Amino acid sequence: MLSTIALDTQVLRPGLCTGCGACQGLCPYWSSVEGRTVLLFDCERLDGRCQRFCPRMPTDLDALRRKFFPAETILPEIGPYRGLCLTRAADPAVRARAQHGGTVTALVELAMKEGFIDAAVLTRSHGGLDPEGVLAATPEEVRQCGGSSFQIPPTLAELNRALKEDRYHKIGVVGTPCKTLAVYKMMANPLPDNDNHAGNIGMVFGLFCGWGLDWEGLRDLALSHCSQNMLSHMDIPPSKFHSLELTEYRRSVSVDLDEVLPLVRPACRACTDMTAEFADLSVGGARSVDGWDVDKGWNQVIVRSEKGEALLKLAREQGVLEFRDPMEGGLEKLKKASLGKKRTGVKAVRDLTGGLGYLEPSAALFEDL
Numbered sequence: 001m002l003s004t005i006a007l008d009t010q011v012l013r014p015g016l017c018t019g020c021g022a023c024q025g026l027c028p029y030w031s032s033v034e035g036r037t038v039l040l041f042d043c044e045r046l047d048g049r050c051q052r053f054c055p056r057m058p059t060d061l062d063a064l065r066r067k068f069f070p071a072e073t074i075l076p077e078i079g080p081y082r083g084l085c086l087t088r089a090a091d092p093a094v095r096a097r098a099q100h101g102g103t104v105t106a107l108v109e110l111a112m113k114e115g116f117i118d119a120a121v122l123t124r125s126h127g128g129l130d131p132e133g134v135l136a137a138t139p140e141e142v143r144q145c146g147g148s149s150f151q152i153p154p155t156l157a158e159l160n161r162a163l164k165e166d167r168y169h170k171i172g173v174v175g176t177p178c179k180t181l182a183v184y185k186m187m188a189n190p191l192p193d194n195d196n197h198a199g200n201i202g203m204v205f206g207l208f209c210g211w212g213l214d215w216e217g218l219r220d221l222a223l224s225h226c227s228q229n230m231l232s233h234m235d236i237p238p239s240k241f242h243s244l245e246l247t248e249y250r251r252s253v254s255v256d257l258d259e260v261l262p263l264v265r266p267a268c269r270a271c272t273d274m275t276a277e278f279a280d281l282s283v284g285g286a287r288s289v290d291g292w293d294v295d296k297g298w299n300q301v302i303v304r305s306e307k308g309e310a311l312l313k314l315a316r317e318q319g320v321l322e323f324r325d326p327m328e329g330g331l332e333k334l335k336k337a338s339l340g341k342k343r344t345g346v347k348a349v350r351d352l353t354g355g356l357g358y359l360e361p362s363a364a365l366f367e368d369l
């Protein structure tokens with residue numbers, strides 16, 4: 001007998017599961033294997049704890065953001081906005097392990113040092129492969145998580161575990177937009193008996209995200225070009241390069257993007273958030289007139305909340321981050337790219353569901369794109 005639970009019928013089976021892990025650890029029925037969310041036993045409940053925070057269950061996104069961000073800060077294209085800057089970690093040792101400028105690692109460390117958070121749920125991988133969610137409580141543990149993985153691990157299962165443990169009371173979370181949306185759903189709508197201790201979430205750091213890739217497919221592709229022990233980094237440069245760049249010890253390999261695009265996860269095609277609109281700070285790769293050789297060592301940061309603004313101010317005062325002004329027209333470019341993802345995401349949702357699917361309660365946000 002097939003399960004009737006909505007998470008299975010509305011999210012998993014239509015191919016909308018982002019693999020975030022927010023459903024896991026709340027009941028024993030859900031797990032994850034190499035980026036694939038699995039229902040271990042048939043479940044006949046029509047609702048359940050598992051679906052409460054899922055970013056692909058219908059959510060009134062407008063109401064959710066108004067709960068956390070003043071209406072006057074919200075830009076339709078990129079969400080809550082208090083400023084944009086280009087930054088990188090001042091410490092070269094942080095930059096050396098990082099994906100771009102090491103801004104995320106430096107900010108998480110600073111947030112820990114200054115008491116904004118007392119631990120952080122991060123993602124650790126091996127040169128971008130086999131990522132896993134981890135709870136980091138020391139600067140060294142935070143640094144070990146530098147770098148991006150384009151495989152998508154169920155990091156929020158680790159958050160659920162850490163919240164339930166109730167040992168840390170201001171947990172920071174770093175995640176892609178689908179994950180940070182789930183985290184705001186947790187904060188807005190804790191379980192009735194509050195046994196997930198959602199009040200223990202301290203701060204949210206979002207990552208810009210174009211798409212994530214099939215777990216096995218990316219591993220096979222990367223290992224056909226590099227040896228697993230030597231692979232240290234992977235990245236997708238701006239679209240004009242049309243490539244995935246793999247870095248091995250003293251060697252870089254450029255893989256044609258045509259080999260990569262078939263690996264994009266179906267759920268990522270139906271995603272409408274590029275800039276992690278639910279976050280205190282959102283961080284992506286920099287874009288400036290200097291070109292990719294310089295930009296790949298920098299980040300662009302969207303400041304979204306008062307807390308994010310306060311942390312960034314401290315980072316400037318203490319010299320933890322170096323700052324540059326964004327290029328002229330940088331915000332407009334960002335808005336355009338973000339709108340592009342919204343348009344293709346809405347089209348993919350329509351193709352999959354015949355309507356606005358999980359976006360339905362937020363239809364007004366997507367009407368005039």
Ligand SMILES: Cc1cc2nc3c(=O)[nH]c(=O)nc-3n(C[C@H](O)[C@H](O)[C@H](O)COP(=O)(O)OP(=O)(O)OC[C@H]3O[C@@H](n4cnc5c(N)ncnc54)[C@H](O)[C@@H]3O)c2cc1C
Nearest residue numbers: 098099100101102103104105122123147149209210284285
């Ligand atoms: C799947 C994916 C797609 C992305 N697409 C884009 C894009 O299209 N455009 C763009 O500008 N930027 C994109 N990014 C963000 C970019 O790769 C960097 O994470 C960002 O620029 C921050 O760089 P940094 O040097 O400050 O990060 P670092 O200081 O190296 O810190 C990176 C942090 O990312 C976390 N992390 C790594 N992998 C994952 C993962 N799979 N899921 C959740 N958290 C993870 C780690 O916990 C770590 O704390 C993407 C990131 C991911 C994970």
Ligand code: SF4
Nearest residue numbers: 017018020021023054
């Ligand atoms: S909560 Fe995340 S992992 Fe679970 S079904 Fe929803 S999208 Fe998939």
Ligand code: SF4
Nearest residue numbers: 178209211212268271
């Ligand atoms: S594209 Fe969307 S669904 Fe896919 S990993 Fe990024 S934020 Fe999540």
